Amino acid sequence: MTYNSKDLYQVKEKMYVATDCIIFGFHEGKLKLLVFKRRVEPLKGEWSLIGSFVRLDEDLEYAGQRVLRETTGLENVFMQQLKSYGKKDRDPGYRCISIAQYALIRIDDYDEELVEQHGAHWYEIDHLPLLILDHNEMVHDALLQLKQNARYKPIGFELLPEKFTIPQLQALYEAIYQRELDARNFRKKVLSLNVLEKLDEKDKSTSKRGAFLYKFNYENYQKLLKSGYNFEIA
Amino acid sequence: MTYNSKDLYQVKEKMYVATDCIIFGFHEGKLKLLVFKRRVEPLKGEWSLIGSFVRLDEDLEYAGQRVLRETTGLENVFMQQLKSYGKKDRDPGYRCISIAQYALIRIDDYDEELVEQHGAHWYEIDHLPLLILDHNEMVHDALLQLKQNARYKPIGFELLPEKFTIPQLQALYEAIYQRELDARNFRKKVLSLNVLEKLDEKDKSTSKRGAFLYKFNYENYQKLLKSGYNFEIA
DNA sequence: ATAATAAACGTAAATAATACATTTATTGTT
């Protein structure tokens, strides 16, 4: 959390702009966060969010996507700006403003090996290690925003595979809200929104009977939005 | 909106960080925005949000407060971060990332003269002029966020004088949501939240009977939040 | 054929949101 040798400190005569990525994933009923172990000084060996300076010739959004690509191999990930962190002493080494962006990824999609090669690790959201600088604060803020957004936008779907069952969707919302939901009411509510398309397939990995798979229908969602409806789950 | 002479263009070899302020006020039943006419090149004479580069030795939040102080004379204004704007070509002159912050001010408090001296002007929110760069986009985003926030947080109160009547509060919400609300239901709802303190004074400026003045009770609001209640008006 | 299991379904009660009409306090006018 702090630099422990003074010689790392340098005179702050230049403004740096960085972006840090808060990467959420959902796996086995748990909401997880991707963090990585710094391999360079300063703060080598400590846990940190994945970030980078924003280059002069790239859009801010692009910088986030680049960081993700470089660290996970994933392209075109759902990503959204969270907030800028700009306390003058937030980084003892540089005068650096960091724009945090959070990403939701389909954890089944990606290559676990690849991520581990980059020194990254998935932590359960309620068992995070101490992160450098203000990164724990960033995660806290991101989780808050995820909760809020999940209430009104269907971003939860970004965390699930394309085909998913209703019990899976419920587990995701339970993980995000960190409370249990009633299965009957949840199903009723989510189906009443008319944005789920029932498929002819079942997922039988969790029960003998099997649960029908659904996929998200963006068109209907757009209609729903235009009709002024609040997409509010749970 | 565009630079019209090429010699203004300079090589982008440095990253600048600016902050732009979206300043909302409420006056005579209308939601208003404070904009000002640029007095320096480039884009001299065009309407613009009020902004500044963030200095190396100041917090980002402080930069916003400084800008407000310099342009309106107001201190300790309610201000909240909106979003960072970071397209690589958003400013044709510099490679500049701007962190937009929006402010809510009690329009009766401040000195109209002072503001006018700074070349600023209050525009009604739905009759804005064309602003430079991506400033209209910023305003659009800020208004959206104001609408959302006003639904769950009592930030609306920041726009009113300390003492206000319920009809005034309703007019404010109508201006923010840009739709009419039912007076009986509004009153019922807002009073049921138990965050308004009725005073023994009346405001008689708009009717012979006069309307009772209220003030906002932050303590009760805190309790309300802790009890998990949604502060949802209208 | 049976046991076991998660998935799927429905209804009643409680709560919240909406729609809508009348009375009241006060002032200025006659």
Place this chain on the structure above:
DNA sequence: AACAATAAATGTATTATTTACGTTTATTAT
């Protein structure tokens, strides 16, 4: 002193939404 005018203040019935809760069903393994 009575009256007209005006916005403020109040209540109730209807509808929609949310919550609480128990039973049946499809499938597989034994």
